[in-house]
Amino acid sequence: MKILVPVKRVVDYNVKIRVKPDGSGVELANIKMSMNPFDEIAVEEALRLKEAGKASEVVAVSIGPAKTDETIRTALAMGADRGIWVKTDEAGIEPLTVAKLLKKVVEAEGPTLVILGKQAIDDDCNQTGQMLSALLGWPQATFASKVVLGDTGVEVTREIDGGLQTLRLDLPAVLTTDLRLNEPRYASLPNIMKAKKKPIDEKSPADLGVDLAPRLEILSTSEPAGRTAGIKVGSAAELVDHLKKAGVL
Amino acid sequence: MADSLPTLLLAEHDDASLNPVTARALTAAKALGAPVHMLVVGENARAAAEAAAKLDGVAEVLLADAPAYAHRLAEPVAALGVALAKEYGAVVAPSTAVWKSVMPRIAALLDVMQVSDVIAVVAPDIFDRPIYAGNAIQRVRATDGKKVLTIRTASFAATGEATGASSAPIRAVEPAGTAAGNAARSSFVGEDIAASARPELTAARIIVSGGRAVGSAENFHAVIEPLADALGAAVGASRAAVDAGYAPNDWQVGQTGKVVAPDLYIALGISGAIQHLAGMKDSKVIVAVNKDEEAPIFQVADFGIVGDLFEVVPALKTEIAKAKA
Ligand SMILES: Cc1cc2nc3c(=O)[nH]c(=O)nc-3n(C[C@H](O)[C@H](O)[C@H](O)COP(=O)(O)OP(=O)(O)OC[C@H]3O[C@@H](n4cnc5c(N)ncnc54)[C@H](O)[C@@H]3O)c2cc1C
Ligand SMILES: Nc1ncnc2c1ncn2[C@@H]1O[C@H](COP(=O)(O)O)[C@@H](O)[C@H]1O
Numbered sequence: 001m002k003i004l005v006p007v008k009r010v011v012d013y014n015v016k017i018r019v020k021p022d023g024s025g026v027e028l029a030n031i032k033m034s035m036n037p038f039d040e041i042a043v044e045e046a047l048r049l050k051e052a053g054k055a056s057e058v059v060a061v062s063i064g065p066a067k068t069d070e071t072i073r074t075a076l077a078m079g080a081d082r083g084i085w086v087k088t089d090e091a092g093i094e095p096l097t098v099a100k101l102l103k104k105v106v107e108a109e110g111p112t113l114v115i116l117g118k119q120a121i122d123d124d125c126n127q128t129g130q131m132l133s134a135l136l137g138w139p140q141a142t143f144a145s146k147v148v149l150g151d152t153g154v155e156v157t158r159e160i161d162g163g164l165q166t167l168r169l170d171l172p173a174v175l176t177t178d179l180r181l182n183e184p185r186y187a188s189l190p191n192i193m194k195a196k197k198k199p200i201d202e203k204s205p206a207d208l209g210v211d212l213a214p215r216l217e218i219l220s221t222s223e224p225a226g227r228t229a230g231i232k233v234g235s236a237a238e239l240v241d242h243l244k245k246a247g248v249l
Numbered sequence: 250m251a252d253s254l255p256t257l258l259l260a261e262h263d264d265a266s267l268n269p270v271t272a273r274a275l276t277a278a279k280a281l282g283a284p285v286h287m288l289v290v291g292e293n294a295r296a297a298a299e300a301a302a303k304l305d306g307v308a309e310v311l312l313a314d315a316p317a318y319a320h321r322l323a324e325p326v327a328a329l330g331v332a333l334a335k336e337y338g339a340v341v342a343p344s345t346a347v348w349k350s351v352m353p354r355i356a357a358l359l360d361v362m363q364v365s366d367v368i369a370v371v372a373p374d375i376f377d378r379p380i381y382a383g384n385a386i387q388r389v390r391a392t393d394g395k396k397v398l399t400i401r402t403a404s405f406a407a408t409g410e411a412t413g414a415s416s417a418p419i420r421a422v423e424p425a426g427t428a429a430g431n432a433a434r435s436s437f438v439g440e441d442i443a444a445s446a447r448p449e450l451t452a453a454r455i456i457v458s459g460g461r462a463v464g465s466a467e468n469f470h471a472v473i474e475p476l477a478d479a480l481g482a483a484v485g486a487s488r489a490a491v492d493a494g495y496a497p498n499d500w501q502v503g504q505t506g507k508v509v510a511p512d513l514y515i516a517l518g519i520s521g522a523i524q525h526l527a528g529m530k531d532s533k534v535i536v537a538v539n540k541d542e543e544a545p546i547f548q549v550a551d552f553g554i555v556g557d558l559f560e561v562v563p564a565l566k567t568e569i570a571k572a573k574a
Contacts, residue, residue: 016523017381026385038505095353096362119505123380125365130323130353139435140323142350145498155438159498160346161507162442167322170434179488179505180498215362217390219375224386227530230551232542236564239536240572242552248455248513248534249480249572 002057003046004111005080006102007039009064009071009091010122023220028091035071038117040078040184041177045147046115047079048182054149055113057081061105063098065091069200076195077187083200084109086208094214095123099131104208106136111172113154118143118176133174141167143178254338255284255308259330259352261345262289262297269452272409273402274343275304280370281339281396284308288333288422290326292319295419302416305408310419317424320437321347325424327354332425334359339373339396344508345451348399356397363397364389366508368404382504382527402451403510403531443497450500453483455513458502458529461489462518462540462558469495472559473517476566479573485509485529487519503528517558521546538562 011017011026012034018027035043049055060075061084062068072083086101093101106114116129133140141156145164148155157166159178187195205212233239243249258278261268271287278285285306289298290313298312311333317325330351334340340355342348344366356363369377371388376398380387450456457477463469469484477484486496488503502509504527514532519525521537521544529535530549537550538561547553554561 011381013524017384019385026381094362096357096360099357121382121504124382124504125363126349127353127356127363127365130350131357133323134327134354134357140350140354141435142323143346158346160440161499163440163497163499164442165320165440166438168436168438173435178498180492215391215393216364217392219388219390221380222386222388224379224383227535227549229548230535230553232547232553232555234554236554236561236568239552239554239565240568243513243534243536244572246534246551249569 001055002059002109002111003049003055004106004109004114005039005042005046005058005060005075006098006114006116006128007043007060007062007071007075008036008117008120009033009062009068010036010120013037013121019221019223023222025218025221033067033071035074036117036120038119038121038177041179041181042115042117043075043078043080044182044184045177047185049147049149059084059109059111061086061102063093063101064088072200073195074187076198077192078185079191082198084203085200086203086205088205088212092123093212094216095125095127095131096215097210097212098128099135100210101205101208102128102132103135104210106132113149113172114174116174116176118178129174129176136174138172138174139169140174141169142176144175145178145180147175147181253283254336255286256281256339256341257333257337258285258287259340259342259348260287260289260297260301261343261347262291262294264291264294265296267297267300268345269407269449270343270345270402271301272304272407273405274341274400275306275408276405277367277370277398277400278339278341279306279408281341281373283338286311286337288313288330290318290329291321292316298419299416302419303410305411307417310417311422312419313422313424315424320440321351322435322437323350323354324435326351327358329425330355331358333422334395337395339398341398341400343402344399352397352399359395359397361393361395361397362391363399364391365399366401367398368401379527382523383530384523401508403508447477448481448483450483450485450502450507450509453509453511455480455482455515456485456502456509456511457482457515457517458485458487458519459490459496459517460487460519461493463490463495466495472562476515476562479566479569487525516546516550517562519546520544521549
């Protein structure tokens with residue numbers, strides 16, 4: 001049983017991004033990039049299923065321009081068996097397009113499970129897994145915080161608005177990860193060395209027959225309305241006075 | 250022409266009642282300029298449909314009431330949405346857990362790129378949305394004929410009820426043909442929903458949130474919750490507090506938790522990481538209590554107290570009781 005894990009290269013979560021002064025986008029030159037944190041959780045979950053003897057192979061796939069292979073290598077260093085790189089000229093491929101490309105990869109690879117992150121922390125779209133699942137006609141469980149894999153189905157506990165919900169899905173299925181699913185491992189030095197020898201198969205969007213033309217035209221990118229620091233107060237009594245004056249108590 | 254077609258708003262509700270975020274999403278739906286129809290999908294959901302019919306500006310309520318829609322599983326609900334979408338120029342829903350799961354399915358099956366988390370409707374095809382945890386705002390033109398939008402409800406005021414006794418008509422819609430087929434492949438096993446007498450996070454006027462510094466679930470009960478109750482507030486938490494098991498997952502406020510904009514947000518022992526700020530920085534008034542005067546939360550707080558939350562919170566509770574007496 002094979003597990004496919006789509007991983008996205010994004011600006012590291014610790015970086016405070018800057019909007020370009022001309023409003024044309026976000027400054028990406030010389031910025032630390034990492035694997036999307038939710039995708040690390042997805043890789044970890046796949047590896048745990050493999051280590052538990054429930055999966056035979058973990059394949060990491062990423063869609064993106066030059067250096068995207070570094071992110072695939074990170075997944076290989078964590079323990080994924082091999083990688084697939086759908087090489088594009090630019091970053092920022094829209095979720096609908098990513099889902100169409102992933103569908104082609106799924107059709108070629110035949111995984112039983114696809115585990116994605118629930119959300120990429122750059123575009124914050126929270127769409128790709130659901131779109132892939134719909135295009136494949138497979139059942140989905142988003143926001144997974146616990147995954148119990150059986151032979152014919154998977155039971156998934158999900159983080160929803162009021163608490164937790166458990167679903168049972170037939171296989172094959174698409175899952176997306178939430179923060180509490182697991183704590184991803186760090187790649188050890190020997191594993192980083194080993195990862196260098198693991199294969200990464202390169203594909204072009206044209207090979208897969210998917211048109212990359214975006215559907216959303218980005219008109220501008222701007223700074224959010226800022227907030228300025230207020231005042232420090234010395235006591236609870238003083239605070240309550242201020243809150244009364246502000247009309248919020 | 251797609252833009253002469255009405256807008257379909259998908260209601261957030263629990264069958265018995267309409268969630269207040271629906272009235273906020275309605276404000277965004279109306280801004281598209283077309284008549285708004287509301288879909289209430291669930292099992293035994295007539296009560297929610299009746300509440301929806303009272304909201305101002307709702308031309309018609311579609312009620313899809315069937316066992317297949319219990320718990321609003323993504324596959325059957327998306328199939329219904331796709332079947333209905335033919336007659337609509339836009340399909341709109343609040344960004345809640347249910348609709349975040351359903352809407353991208355609808356979008357993909359319609360071959361439309363969804364616009365997630367709309368914070369402003371600039372024109373019927375132009376929208377603002379936050380990216381990078383709200384550290385940048387993108388303005389996009391959606392070029393697909395149909396629009397599929399999820400709404401960040403904290404950014405829109407609620408639409409009230411229509412004046413007078415007028416209610417929109419409620420029309421029953423049949424389950425969409427493909428619903429059952431797909432639904433059979435995913436099924437509901439159970440849920441663990443904590444009943445709470447407190448207001449819901451996304452609807453609350455005041456929120457009291459605790460961070461890692463609260464230290465334990467017991468301290469949340471003994472220190473944070475009494476302050477919240479004194480204020481009639483909802484309780485929130487940082488990711489660190491949720492990860493540590495001090496607070497349930499659905500209390501998490503932030504980029505990947507709930508996004509809130511109450512009148513008053515009180516952050517207790519929360520450092521103010523960008524991922525947390527992403528979920529609360531549009532609150533009207535922000536109060537922070539933190540031992541570390543350099544904590545980034547103070548950069549967004551209107552009023553800060555540098556101090557130990559275990560000393561400040563009880564004192565604050567006493568002062569609030571005095572103020573309310
Ligand atoms: C992909 C991703 C998504 C994330 N999503 C979210 C999200 O949605 N929401 C979220 O909150 N975080 C999120 N985070 C985590 C975020 O980066 C921070 O780690 C988290 O917000 C920190 O929580 P905290 O402020 O409670 O803890 P800390 O950063 O540890 O801060 C604790 C604070 O308490 C203060 N303190 C200590 N003792 C006391 C005391 N006795 N009295 C008063 N103050 C005290 C300290 O000075 C410190 O400032 C996410 C991270 C990632 C990578
Ligand atoms: N370019 C990409 N390459 C590989 N996986 C991706 C890509 N974009 C999105 N994903 C996957 O889809 C998830 C959700 O992304 P999004 O819908 O953009 O928020 C991510 O966590 C990844 O697992």
